[in-house]
Amino acid sequence: MGLKEALVRLSDYVYVLKENTIIGQRVPVYFYISDRLFEHLEEDAIRQAANAGTLPGVEKAIYVMPDVHVGYGFPVGGVMAVNTQTGIISPGSIGYDINCGVRLIATNLSEERILPIRQELMQEILNKVPAGVGSRGRLKLSKEQLKEVAIKGARWAVEYGFGFEEDLMHIESSGTLPDADPDKVSNFAYERGSEELGTVGSGNHFVEIQAVDEIYDENTAQKLGISIGQVMIMVHSGSRGFGHQVCVDYLKVAKDALDKYKIHIPDMQLACMPFRSEEGQNYFKAMNCAANYAFANRQILGFITADTLRRFLGISWEELGYRVVYDLAHNIGKVERYKIDGEEKELLVHRKGATRAFPPYNPDVPPAYRDVGQPVLIPGDIGRYSFLLVGAPKSMEISFGSACHGAGRLMSRTKAKEYARKEGIEKVLSGLVVVARGKGTIMEEIPQAYKDVTEVVKVVDALGIAKLVARLKPLGTLKG
Ligand SMILES: Nc1nc2c(ncn2[C@@H]2O[C@H](COP(=O)(O)O)[C@@H](O)[C@H]2O)c(=O)[nH]1
Numbered sequence: 001m002g003l004k005e006a007l008v009r010l011s012d013y014v015y016v017l018k019e020n021t022i023i024g025q026r027v028p029v030y031f032y033i034s035d036r037l038f039e040h041l042e043e044d045a046i047r048q049a050a051n052a053g054t055l056p057g058v059e060k061a062i063y064v065m066p067d068v069h070v071g072y073g074f075p076v077g078g079v080m081a082v083n084t085q086t087g088i089i090s091p092g093s094i095g096y097d098i099n100c101g102v103r104l105i106a107t108n109l110s111e112e113r114i115l116p117i118r119q120e121l122m123q124e125i126l127n128k129v130p131a132g133v134g135s136r137g138r139l140k141l142s143k144e145q146l147k148e149v150a151i152k153g154a155r156w157a158v159e160y161g162f163g164f165e166e167d168l169m170h171i172e173s174s175g176t177l178p179d180a181d182p183d184k185v186s187n188f189a190y191e192r193g194s195e196e197l198g199t200v201g202s203g204n205h206f207v208e209i210q211a212v213d214e215i216y217d218e219n220t221a222q223k224l225g226i227s228i229g230q231v232m233i234m235v236h237s238g239s240r241g242f243g244h245q246v247c248v249d250y251l252k253v254a255k256d257a258l259d260k261y262k263i264h265i266p267d268m269q270l271a272c273m274p275f276r277s278e279e280g281q282n283y284f285k286a287m288n289c290a291a292n293y294a295f296a297n298r299q300i301l302g303f304i305t306a307d308t309l310r311r312f313l314g315i316s317w318e319e320l321g322y323r324v325v326y327d328l329a330h331n332i333g334k335v336e337r338y339k340i341d342g343e344e345k346e347l348l349v350h351r352k353g354a355t356r357a358f359p360p361y362n363p364d365v366p367p368a369y370r371d372v373g374q375p376v377l378i379p380g381d382i383g384r385y386s387f388l389l390v391g392a393p394k395s396m397e398i399s400f401g402s403a404c405h406g407a408g409r410l411m412s413r414t415k416a417k418e419y420a421r422k423e424g425i426e427k428v429l430s431g432l433v434v435v436a437r438g439k440g441t442i443m444e445e446i447p448q449a450y451k452d453v454t455e456v457v458k459v460v461d462a463l464g465i466a467k468l469v470a471r472l473k474p475l476g477t478l479k480g
């Protein structure tokens with residue numbers, strides 16, 4: 001019997017793989033998924049989530065979000081929490097693109113102003129915002145400067161002139177993670193990171209001009225300053241080669257340390273180290289450096305894009321009404337506290353392709369949003385929609401304060417290209433404005449390559465993990 005058949009349907013949106021379904025699996029795995037999305041659930045993604053349930057110190061349950069797909073060792077869309085005293089830290093369960101994440105910026109502009117000029121505007125954004133494989137940014141930073149970025153995160157970018165002090169109040173962890181030690185990052189990571197700060201990257205990463213096209217919760221939307229027809233900027237990028245190298249370096253450290261700590265894992269891609277060990281702490285401190293690099297990266301990208309839009313229209317910052325709504329990480333490991341069976345525990349929450357979704361009145365929600373909950377930013381694809389939600393109370397009980405992170409890939413890059421070729425790329429992209437350095441990327445990133453994000457957010461909304469606030473439609477997209 002395959003693992004998919006072993007899943008028990010508990011309700012409309014919840015399936016469980018009971019503990020001990022595979023050897024050594026100490027906790028159940030909950031899949032938050034609708035029947036439509038269940039059809040796409042891969043056997044290998046189920047196995048990866050079950051494998052994670054065997055890791056030392058794993059607490060309560062593994063949670064899998066509706067945008068799940070197979071990843072490196074741990075599935076994208078997976079949430080795993082381990083005890084910080086007895087548990088491990090797993091680089092593969094955080095991901096290669098450390099602090100890949102999303103930023104949403106609001107403007108005062110209305111959709112009508114952008115629609116007639118969107119092709120020219122996106123061309124200008126393509127000229128001004130560095131994107132694409134191995135693209136170089138405006139900055140070439142020395143190792144000493146990069147160490148500052150690794151410590152200060154988004155604050156470094158603001159001090160350098162990319163943005164405003166108040167932006168920092170609207171970023172997860174204010175855009176600066178404290179436990180960062182730049183001496184734990186390799187020279188090669190510094191080399192790879194030196195010319196990539198302020199660059200989008202390739203593939204799934206993007207800068208998109210969007211318009212608010214539906215509001216589900218008028219009261220919350222008002223508190224977030226969101227209204228119908230409003231033009232928004234969404235940025236999706238991460239820590240580029242810098243973070244990738246941190247992951248590569250510490251996967252090797254983890255593999256080498258398995259014998260030393262007598263850790264047995266069902267898959268080498270889950271190589272891990274005790275969180276409290278020297279190796280585990282070194283990775284955690286390097287991972288936070290990469291996360292800070294990513295916060296700085298999105299700070300720069302969002303600011304350059306807004307500045308390009310402003311200059312293109314010949315308007316001031318005031319007229320543009322630039323305002324960071326929120327910026328969040330969806331590949332990260334964070335120390336948080338949760339009650340399990342009545343006992344409060346300190347846990348290291350691995351979110352890989354999963355978004356923190358803290359509810360109202362949580363002290364880690366920025367003061368401006370304290371009574372509505374943390375904004376949850378869910379990109380969809382270049383042709384359909386993206387969504388703005390806010391964290392809701394159930395997330396603290398049933399998903400370690402987490403929600404989904406996107407639509408999730410449906411087709412491999414090769415399959416997407418084949419589909420685009422067969423159907424004809426002009427037909428597939430009809431009515432969309434998409435710019436990129438290489439045509440290949442667009443073929444891999446067609447809307448059909450992704451699941452239906454509307455179905456994905458319906459699940460987290462129905463479960464009370466996050467609450468739908470607004471739908472955003474793309475006006476133009478820059479792909480890497
Ligand atoms: N609005 C857009 N959404 C997009 C685009 N390309 C990808 N995506 C979505 O982002 C998530 C997150 O991706 P990941 O790399 O962090 O796993 C992905 O699942 C898609 O739903 C885009 O161009 N525009």
Ligand SMILES: [Mn+2]
Pocket residue numbers: 100101236237330
């Ligand atoms: Mn991402």
Ligand SMILES: [Mn+2]
Pocket residue numbers: 097100101205237238
């Ligand atoms: Mn990424």
